[in-house]
Amino acid sequence: xxxxxxxxxxxxxxxxxxxxxSKTLVPESGIIQKSCRRLQDVVVGITLGIWSFLHKAWEIGxxxxxxxxxxxxxxxxxxxxSLFYYMRPLYDGYGTNAxxxxxxxxxxxxxxxxxxxxxxxxxxxxxxxxxxxxIGVHWVANQCGEKFEPIVLDFSVFLLAAAATFFRFIPxxxxxxDYGLLIFILTFSLVSVSGYRVDKLFEMAHQRLSxxxxxxxxxxxxxxxxxxxxxxxxLYSLINRNLEKLADxxxxxxxxxxxxxxxxxxxxxxxQGYKCVLNSKATEESMANFARWExxxxxxxxxxxxxxxxxxxxxxxxxxxxxxxxxxxxxSEIQAPESLKKHFNDVCMRLSSHSSNVLKELGNTMKSxxxxxxTESSVREMNFTVQELQSALKSLPYQLALFxxxxxxxxxxxxxxxxxxxxxxxxxxxxxVTTVASLLIEIAARIEGIVEEVDELANQAEFKxxxxxxxxxxxx
Amino acid sequence: xxxxxxxxxxxxxxxxxxxxxSKTLVPESGIIQKSCRRLQDVVVGITLGIWSFLHKAWEIGxxxxxxxxxxxxxxxxxxxxSLFYYMRPLYDGYGTNAxxxxxxxxxxxxxxxxxxxxxxxxxxxxxxxxxxxxIGVHWVANQCGEKFEPIVLDFSVFLLAAAATFFRFIPxxxxxxDYGLLIFILTFSLVSVSGYRVDKLFEMAHQRLSxxxxxxxxxxxxxxxxxxxxxxxxLYSLINRNLEKLADxxxxxxxxxxxxxxxxxxxxxxxQGYKCVLNSKATEESMANFARWExxxxxxxxxxxxxxxxxxxxxxxxxxxxxxxxxxxxxSEIQAPESLKKHFNDVCMRLSSHSSNVLKELGNTMKSxxxxxxTESSVREMNFTVQELQSALKSLPYQLALFxxxxxxxxxxxxxxxxxxxxxxxxxxxxxVTTVASLLIEIAARIEGIVEEVDELANQAEFKxxxxxxxxxxxx
Numbered sequence: 001x002x003x004x005x006x007x008x009x010x011x012x013x014x015x016x017x018x019x020x021x022s023k024t025l026v027p028e029s030g031i032i033q034k035s036c037r038r039l040q041d042v043v044v045g046i047t048l049g050i051w052s053f054l055h056k057a058w059e060i061g062x063x064x065x066x067x068x069x070x071x072x073x074x075x076x077x078x079x080x081x082s083l084f085y086y087m088r089p090l091y092d093g094y095g096t097n098a099x100x101x102x103x104x105x106x107x108x109x110x111x112x113x114x115x116x117x118x119x120x121x122x123x124x125x126x127x128x129x130x131x132x133x134x135i136g137v138h139w140v141a142n143q144c145g146e147k148f149e150p151i152v153l154d155f156s157v158f159l160l161a162a163a164a165t166f167f168r169f170i171p172x173x174x175x176x177x178d179y180g181l182l183i184f185i186l187t188f189s190l191v192s193v194s195g196y197r198v199d200k201l202f203e204m205a206h207q208r209l210s211x212x213x214x215x216x217x218x219x220x221x222x223x224x225x226x227x228x229x230x231x232x233x234x235l236y237s238l239i240n241r242n243l244e245k246l247a248d249x250x251x252x253x254x255x256x257x258x259x260x261x262x263x264x265x266x267x268x269x270x271x272q273g274y275k276c277v278l279n280s281k282a283t284e285e286s287m288a289n290f291a292r293w294e295x296x297x298x299x300x301x302x303x304x305x306x307x308x309x310x311x312x313x314x315x316x317x318x319x320x321x322x323x324x325x326x327x328x329x330x331x332s333e334i335q336a337p338e339s340l341k342k343h344f345n346d347v348c349m350r351l352s353s354h355s356s357n358v359l360k361e362l363g364n365t366m367k368s369x370x371x372x373x374x375t376e377s378s379v380r381e382m383n384f385t386v387q388e389l390q391s392a393l394k395s396l397p398y399q400l401a402l403f404x405x406x407x408x409x410x411x412x413x414x415x416x417x418x419x420x421x422x423x424x425x426x427x428x429x430x431x432x433v434t435t436v437a438s439l440l441i442e443i444a445a446r447i448e449g450i451v452e453e454v455d456e457l458a459n460q461a462e463f464k465x466x467x468x469x470x471x472x473x474x475x476x
Numbered sequence: 477x478x479x480x481x482x483x484x485x486x487x488x489x490x491x492x493x494x495x496x497x498s499k500t501l502v503p504e505s506g507i508i509q510k511s512c513r514r515l516q517d518v519v520v521g522i523t524l525g526i527w528s529f530l531h532k533a534w535e536i537g538x539x540x541x542x543x544x545x546x547x548x549x550x551x552x553x554x555x556x557x558s559l560f561y562y563m564r565p566l567y568d569g570y571g572t573n574a575x576x577x578x579x580x581x582x583x584x585x586x587x588x589x590x591x592x593x594x595x596x597x598x599x600x601x602x603x604x605x606x607x608x609x610x611i612g613v614h615w616v617a618n619q620c621g622e623k624f625e626p627i628v629l630d631f632s633v634f635l636l637a638a639a640a641t642f643f644r645f646i647p648x649x650x651x652x653x654d655y656g657l658l659i660f661i662l663t664f665s666l667v668s669v670s671g672y673r674v675d676k677l678f679e680m681a682h683q684r685l686s687x688x689x690x691x692x693x694x695x696x697x698x699x700x701x702x703x704x705x706x707x708x709x710x711l712y713s714l715i716n717r718n719l720e721k722l723a724d725x726x727x728x729x730x731x732x733x734x735x736x737x738x739x740x741x742x743x744x745x746x747x748q749g750y751k752c753v754l755n756s757k758a759t760e761e762s763m764a765n766f767a768r769w770e771x772x773x774x775x776x777x778x779x780x781x782x783x784x785x786x787x788x789x790x791x792x793x794x795x796x797x798x799x800x801x802x803x804x805x806x807x808s809e810i811q812a813p814e815s816l817k818k819h820f821n822d823v824c825m826r827l828s829s830h831s832s833n834v835l836k837e838l839g840n841t842m843k844s845x846x847x848x849x850x851t852e853s854s855v856r857e858m859n860f861t862v863q864e865l866q867s868a869l870k871s872l873p874y875q876l877a878l879f880x881x882x883x884x885x886x887x888x889x890x891x892x893x894x895x896x897x898x899x900x901x902x903x904x905x906x907x908x909v910t911t912v913a914s915l916l917i918e919i920a921a922r923i924e925g926i927v928e929e930v931d932e933l934a935n936q937a938e939f940k941x942x943x944x945x946x947x948x949x950x951x952x
Contacts, residue, residue, distance in 0.1 A: 053646070060645055067645050075638030078665055079630045085669045086626045099666055106637075106662040150562045154555045161582075162551035169536055169543050170529070186582040189554055190575055193561045278797075282758045318800070321754075325801040328794075328918055393907060431869060431914050438911045442804055 067111070069227045074109050077222040081105045081215060100208055104215025109223065113297075114231030114290030116223045120216045121293065122180030127212055130184040131205045133160075134191030138201065141192075153192045161185045175289050232291035232300050235284060235309050236366070242280060242316055243363040243450075245273030247356035249323055250443065254352035257330045257436060258345045271327070277313075277320040284313045299369055305460040312453045319446035326439045329432060344433050347389045351440050354382040358447050362454045370464045379451055386444050389437055543587070545703045550585050553698040557581045557691060576684055580691025585699065589773075590707030590766030592699045596692045597769065598656030603688055606660045607681045609636075610667030614677065617668075629668045637661045651765050708767035708776050711760060711785050712842070718756060718792055719839040719926075721749030723832035725799050726919065730828035733806045733912060734821045747803070753789075753796040760789045775845055781936040788929045795922035802915045805908060820909050823865045827916050830858040834923050838930045846940045855927055862920050865913055 061068045081101050108119045141152040164181045167173050173181070191201070223229075252271040291306040358378045365372045457463075537544045557577050584595045617628040640657045643649050649657070667677070699705075728747040767782040834854045841848045933939075 056646055057642065061642070064645075068642070071638040071641040071645075074641040074661075075634040078637045078661070079634040082630050082633050082665065082669050083626075086630070099670060102665050102669055103662060106658065106665060150559075154558050154562070157558050158551035158555040161554045162547040165547040165550040166533065166537070166544070169540075169547075170532060182582065185550075185554070186579060189558065189578050189582060193558050193578055194575060279757065281755065318804075321797045321800045322804070324794075324797045325915070325918070328798070328922075329914075431910055434907055435911050435914045438805070438907050439801070442801070446804075 066227065066229050070111055070229065073222050073226055076226075077105050077109055077218050078102070080222070081218050084214060098211055100211040101215040101218075104212050105219055108216065109219045112229045112231035112234060112287075112290055113223050114287075114292070114294045116219055117293040118176070118290055119179050120220060122177060123183050124212065124216060126180040126183035127187050127209065130187035131191055131208070134188045135201055135205065137188075137192055157189050157192055160188055175285075228297070230291070230294055230297050230300075231287045232294050232304060232306060233298060235287035235291055235306065236300070238280060238284065238287065239309055239312055239316075240363055240366050242277045242313070243359050243366065245276055246316060246319060246323070247359035247363070249274035249320075249327075250352055250359070251356045253323060253326050253330055254348055254436075254440070258341060258349055274320040274323045274327075277316050278324065280313065281317065284310055305457060308453065308457040308460055312450065312457060315446070315449045315453045319443060319450060322439055322443045322446060326436065326443070329435050329439065340430055340433050344389075344392060344437060347385065347392050348437060348440060351382070351385040351389055351444065354378065354385050355440070355444050355447050358382050358451065362450060365454060365458065365463070369461070371458050375451065379448065382444050382447070386441055389441060393434065393437060542703065542705050546587055546705065549698050549702055552702075553581050553585055553694050554578070556698070557694055560690060574687055576687040577691040577694075580688050581695055584692065585695050588705050588707035588710060588763075588766055589699050590763075590768070590770040592695055593769040594652070594766055595655050596696060598653060599659050600688065600692060602656040602659035603663050603685065606663035607667055607684070610664045611677055611681065613664075613668055633665050633668055636664055651761075704773070706767070706770055706773050706776075707763045708770050708780060708782060709774060711763035711767055711782065712776070714756060714760065714763065715785055715788055715792075716839055716842050718753045718789070719835050719842065721752055722792060722796060722799070723835035723839070725750035725796075725803075726828055726835070727832045729799060729802050729806055730824055730912075730916070734817060734825055750796040750799045750803075753792050754800065756789065757793065760786055781933060784929065784933040784936055788926065788933060791922070791925045791929045795919060795926060798915055798919045798922060802912065802919070805911050805915065816906055816909050820865075820868060820913060823861065823868050824913060824916060827858070827861040827865055827920065830854065830861050831916070831920050831923050834858050834927065838926060841930060841934065841939070845937070847934050851927065855924065858920050858923070862917055865917060869910065869913060 084101065085098050104123065108116060108123060110116045110119060137153065137156045141149045141156075144152050164185045168178055168181050191205070194204070249271055252273075256271065288306045288310050291300075291304070294300075294302075296302045358375065361372055361375045361378045365375060560577065561574050580599065584592060584599060586592045586595060613629065613632045617625045617632075620628050640661045644654055644657050667681070670677075670680070725747055728749075732747065764782040764786050767776075767780070770776075770778075772778045834851065837848055837851045837854045841851060
């Protein structure tokens, strides 16, 4: 305890090293030990950081083997193109220009086939256009005499770079030709600059184009033939997954609200799925954009209406906003009395299950790519339950009188006559339930919006009509 | 009419050319005229397309002059770096490596200073690391004998490219070092490939690094000194703008619901502002990411808590979801009776105006970067109005009896006694209003969440306390 008093002025030291013995507080050896401990902490911190990083990396590898294969593909494409380079005949032919093949592979190889194709086409066309324009401008500059040549070239670089950069700001251009415009600026600058020195412009252009062609073909072959990741397929799976998540969240939310605490465990895990729907806009847009570049693959032909998927996604989001609000109402502090909840329990649960059934049916339509005859009947069921819920709401004021005066309820039980005084029920108590109910009705309306968009997709993509096997009803 | 009969079989022709005279339907000259017309249509279509495109471009230039200046800056940086190239001494020193300076400028120059700095640092470090590693691997490969050299080199390219590509999938790495990893793969492949041929590796590395340094410094100087666009400033303005839009939308929505048709015109233009808040997540994240690279500028120091802006943005989005729902309820088909609306009109309008006042006050806090003493009182007012609305809701069942039987209302007017029979009011009719009211209460709760996040920002960024001038109350 004497030691404790001695070092009372350095209490913060002790707090910093809560596991240390009191020996560590002796000033002489303290400094060394402290720095040792710091070093140890740093080493432990770094080790833990690397460990958690590797763990995260391992998880990505295990959960998304496609990404792992993509890495191997990039490595393979690069070592392939390097092999080209190691072979002397090719090197002799193309000289240092061969590095453009390596560069093309590194820059152009993307995760999805669509993105790779988009970049390849952009790169090839932009290089060709900018090369031709560069040579043209170079010829014009040559005509202007030696004095004006650099000025003309420099001014043309300024003008074209500024114009191309400006076009990159226009959203519709940016979505499709952003990379092309970048390569256009790059190639034009390089050609007009190097043209001033190197006189073999045409030869250089030819070499550049053929090395880029080598790089591009290696990229396209590797990305299309070895475990291809199609942007279209990814978009399709994303929309399907989101439909499922939306259905699960809706079910989960309503179940959480109306059922007892014991059964909550199961539903809560699916509760947050709708958040993925809220945040998937950017992914959907880029996927749809890349999917347009892809050739026919799997069940999708070349002109598959990818834009319609964006509309489905957008209508799903507008439904997800309501589920977010519903979720907020459910976790609100003001909770309705149990008796009132019971009144709505049955019809709300039925409405949510019918609504999520419609979503699941849409998921089936999407998955099987056949028009499901069951969708119509599930929508009908959903709408019927909406009407039921509405009549349950209509009948509520009368019920209120019963609910809120248990004594009266007991005495009046079975009588049709109402109590003689109007009930001064705090509406605030019934409000949470009625809000949940009206949100459910709105959600049903939004789900009809999704149904319309999926129907439109089915028409545009010419989904097969439902077969006998697929539907319970006999096919017409 | 006879002519009409004659061509009745080609009615669709007439529909296609509604402005044409009947002469155009004569088959002989029809084909030529038809193709003329097609050509004309195509030309008109192209002209219109180009016109609308230029119009869009012009609009961007006029509305966002910063973007226009950025284009000029890119052009200037490129012509500057080309000028370097035209000067023979530099060319003699660096040879064809000088093109790396051009390439660096094209690829690295971004719209915001933060993005440019991020790319510059990434490029410089990645080039240095990959270069050193490449030379190291090249030395190891050299020791393995001429036969194994290409194999070792090729395998190392495969391994490192695959590993670096994998790291690009990890979100935290991707956000900050995506470009660096790309350049790492590129440089390592180029060094190990060209090292096999060119023996002057060190000289090349030196040249590469110095040309990149030229490009990088031109980029940094141009982007930071000429009308700099700071990512931090952009993020700050975006959050401020969104706060305003949220306030306007809230006001607009509630006003649209409760006021007459005559005054709707003014409010509806601001109604859709909250949609920008819903969709700004990706922009906010990338801006916050780039802002971290920026040095102190304007009112922001180097370690400004940019991450806190993301939290503010996220709490604003959770509020915007409710406004979206509110907007849906307002445009819903079922509308409450006017008498009921009037009951809530006053208190709802006050709540919405107090709520939007809080938002505007937060906007002022952000704009002036001083803790506003008014915020607290506006929050208090808002919460007080929430309580008023809650008591308005509590008193509703009693009111219902009055509203729904106008005859009774007339006879009972002024009396405290309630009607003798409980009212069988369709709750469905009052539901829209109560839902709007409960959404408004939830929105107020979400706004308190925004207040907390802004307070946290004020603490982290050490906003000045409110001055005498800034607040109506005397400073303590």
